[in-house]
Amino acid sequence: MDDEYSKFVRRMNPPRVVIDNDTCEDATVIQVDSVNKHGILLDVVQVLAEVNLIITKAYISSDGVWFMDVFNVIDQNGKKIRDRDIINYIQMRLESNASFVPSMRDSVGVMPSEEHTSIELSGTDRPGLLSEMCAVLADLHCNVVNAEIWTHNARAAAVVHVTDDSTGCAIKDLNRLTTIKELLCNVLRGNSELKAAKMTLATPGVTNRDRRLHQLMFADRDYEKVERAELQRIEDKGSRPHVTALDCSQKDYTVVTMRSKDRPKLLFDIICTLTDMQYVVFHGMVNTGRMEAYQVKINSF
Template sequence: MFEKIEEMDDVFAKLLRRINPPRVVIDNDSCQDATVIQVDSVNKHGILLQVVQILTDLNLVITKAYISSDGGWFMDVFNVVDHLGKKIRDQEVISYIQEKLESDDDLVPSVKGTVGLVPSENHTCIELTGTDRPGLLSEVCAVLADLQCNVVNAEIWTHNARAAAVVHVTDGTTGCAIQDPKRLAMIKELLCNVLKGNSDLNTAKMILSPPGVTHRERRLHQIMFADRDYEKIEKSEGGRFHDNSSRPHVIVSDCTEKDYTVITMRSKDRPKLLFDIVCTLTDMQYVVFHGVVHTGRREAYQEFYIRHVDGVPVSSEAERERVMQCLEAAIERRGSEGLELELHAEDRMGLLSDITRVFRENSLCIKRAEISTKGGKARDTFYVTDVTGNPVDPRTVDSICRQIGQGVLQVKWDTDATAKPHQEKTIRFLLGSFFRFNPSLNSHP
């Protein structure tokens, strides 16, 4: 019965969109330092996430946003720039944005809300989750290399002693997706053994995703949320010094006049921050009715007026605390903790296993990683610390660069790492008053 209601809702939403198709205006004249994108559309739960995801997938930076979706209509304005901080001038990119934002398929997510989008037989998608520990990624890569699995793309996140990964692999011989059930069962068994280690017998998981194009970052948020990485853990005194001033600040309060819950967030600014927050609010079944986003030179300020999908605001102290924890986790998961190392090399079977082994043998801990291959070239980015979570000794970095090969590994030192963050004044926004009313390595599995 409920499935029939969902199908009727989908049909009704699509009918409304045909009568009132989305209108997208892309303006390079009205703002001096950003391209302004205005989206007007029939409202639908998840539409804000869909729009933000399209923009961030193009590596566009959202510097400001004004969100309004009361009633049956969705009206948002985004100020965006490219990764160099410039306006969007490329006509192909502009046309792509217009086409995607006005597409019936992308802006009306099914109520059944799965992640897969388009069927694909190009690779096998493996999802992993377990307790984080030094050398875990190296062990996973070694298993995949031994099983002749070639890693073509992957993203790995760690947070609160949990680790999650979405890995795309192909058969090392054929270059196609792995489909043999016996081989897949062996891969699953061996990877689960690695993930379990000695202490994670109940929560380590390896899942083979159904055929389709999985949005890796979207899926990682879902995996870590399901794994309850937002729950606080006791950290050992011997670990790295945690500067609480750099942590996100999340406040959850009431707007009783309009029956909303108000979420106010201040954090260090970074790319894809809005996407990460909206992902989590959507997964928690909250709807953003109004909001404003503003980014300064170092700090991002966001304010959202939300309710649960059933129309009720946050109603208990326990729920309020959970919302705060989950949003802090959403901001922290992608935080670029550690030294950034970028690998450029000819792709080959076992490369990733070899690289991560060198890191492990030099006592580096991989906090986050993005793995990609294109045209026979591997381009991998790793964020690393020492095993205690402290910054890596430059002498260790020099040693690793010599082992891997000159020119293969680029080190991106953070010149501001030891400097105190510049304190900017928080801009108080306006919705409040509005509502108050070895050379062998030079050659990737």
């Protein structure tokens, strides 16, 4: 009953997006007001990341019921956003309230669509893994349209879009999809005795590729410390982010402060991580200098 009531409230109060090029001298200001729901901050930041905008400042505020964010953004050339197509896309995506964040899935999934088949993989990283995966797909007459692969702490995750080499379209034959999954599972397993690969036939849906890679790596527990000496790396401590977490038990929240070298999609990556860990950002501030980002977030448990 509560869930239906929440849906009713959101329908009665659709998101409102204001994009302002006049208030700030050197950035476009995007303000989003909406009824609060879990994952809404990630939805907003994801849309800005999709059009390659750089967030220079952000103010995040939520009282538990209502959500208001203000972002100062620039394009890749450091200019305000003047392209009407980009402005219309942002408003359409955010005001439609149709952002979709898929649930966690197992380590190998195959998602068919009309244009291509999306293959999601995660497992133990090793030299030659990508080459073996591509060789299997080539032998099965699959054409790789595009692919993105992440590795961290000896774990690997990939999202690969393939088509049938003969038709140029998605692969719909279930027997062939099963064969693809079985062979890729064998490649992922290799000679490793660590974690057996699992396979699922994923439910079709709209998926942001970076978001899925975050989910795949998190589900594969890539954040766990690697104990084996041969896998440990010597890192430059001066270049590592500085993160502190202060527990405010009287107010039932944690203050997380991070200072690091700035880079594209930094805020997106942070919000993905907090969302996957089931934290909710109630209030936050983001400020970037010429090369450094300073972020403060207050999260509820």
